[in-house]
Amino acid sequence: MPASHLLKTSSPRTLPEELIIAEARRGDRKAFAELVRRYEETVYRFSYKLCRDREKAEETLQDTFINVFRKLNSFDGKSKFSTWLYTIVVNNCRMRHRRRKIREIEESLESLDNPPASVDGHFSKEIARWEETPADLMLGKELKEQLDAAIQKLPDEYRVVFVLRDIDGRSTEETAAIVGISQEAAKSRLRRARAYLREQLDPYMSTPQGGRR
């Protein structure tokens, strides 16, 4: 049975994704609307995680689906549709933040590759223990503000890798493909992003006395 006939006789919600994409590419309006319906929540959440701002997340949501409409014919099906979609979101966020001055922070992130170490290669300062666990803290308002402030200081190129790998649980391979960088670069950015966020939260999370186990 031709796909276009299936769309006329069935609810689009029950049809497989490949069929919906193929029909949307052929200009089927119901199929395109169904594609948007399936992914609007995913795109909005991902955009919000990147910018931590509802208004910017909505702008990115709209820009992303406008771009999907314009570029759907260039989707060749070699990658997952979600990977292609995430690439568009990331590019929209890049455009939005292109003018942000990040040089200073990037330099401080690179310095995180060289932790304070003595000549024999051991840490030259004591690493404070974080006693409380996320469950203990119940993510109060103050902690949420700390988390938001810390991640917003991260340059976009680092934040997107952290969100994709650590929050969304994407593989290094997929993260690298979405961002358009090598897997080694993705690993390096992830390491620096985690170290930077940890450092930002350290004063808030460390036990007052610090101390070794």
Add this chain to the structure above:
Amino acid sequence: MKCRDVYLHICENLDQGADSPRCRQIRRHLEACSDCASYLDSLKKTVDLYRALPDPRIPRGAHLRLFKIIKTINRGETSSPRRLKKTADGKAGHGAKTPGKRRNN
């Protein structure tokens, strides 16, 4: 293996589940070095905290504005759709930043 080496490689697999020679060395180092163990623990907690932040659902107004754009596209009213902005009265209005050929409302 020194703390600096652990510091540079610990991040790749926070759960330390891999069984490569390097991972085995890191595990041995962590058993003996409280600073590196504390560091790893705090990195894991950093990630856990961000994972625990609630995911917002798409607001109804944002959903409606998005589908208003989709309707204009689907009606063939424009080949250059534009972003819609929330106006002061809560209704959708055209944003100024995305260029379009003509207004559609």
